[in-house]
Amino acid sequence: MPTTMTRRAASDSLARWAIATLREAGAIVACEAHGWIRERGDPHALARALGAARDDPPRGVGSSEAVAAIEDVLGGIGDTCPDCSQPGELEELPRQDLPQIK
Numbered sequence: 185m186p187t188t189m190t191r192r193a194a195s196d197s198l199a200r201w202a203i204a205t206l207r208e209a210g211a212i213v214a215c216e217a218h219g220w221i222r223e224r225g226d227p228h229a230l231a232r233a234l235g236a237a238r239d240d241p242p243r244g245v246g247s248s249e250a251v252a253a254i255e256d257v258l259g260g261i262g263d264t265c266p267d268c269s270q271p272g273e274l275e276e277l278p279r280q281d282l283p284q285i286k
């Protein structure tokens with residue numbers, strides 16, 4: 185349990201670093217109305233963020249781990265704000281595990 189919590193805390197702070205780095209690079213923005221972070225889809229900004237992760241990872245973190253953290257954050261966010269999405273756009277909703285019909 186303590187191990188899990190420590191690892192969780194470490195990955196949380198790394199995730200926060202990744203989000204801050206992505207925001208600084210301009211790769212992600214927060215929706216002004218709702219505060220959800222969304223991807224801007226700017227490849228140059230993304231390259232800047234990944235370059236920062238490679239060249240200047242946080243203290244005690246390897247560059248590959250920092251790059252992975254950036255990619256992790258990107259994998260968890262979409263390019264639209266869920267609250268700005270129109271009802272009926274179901275693509276952004278998490279998939280539910282439906283029982284399989286055999």
Ligand SMILES: [Zn+2]
Pocket residue numbers: 215216217218219220265266267268
């Ligand atoms: Zn929004």
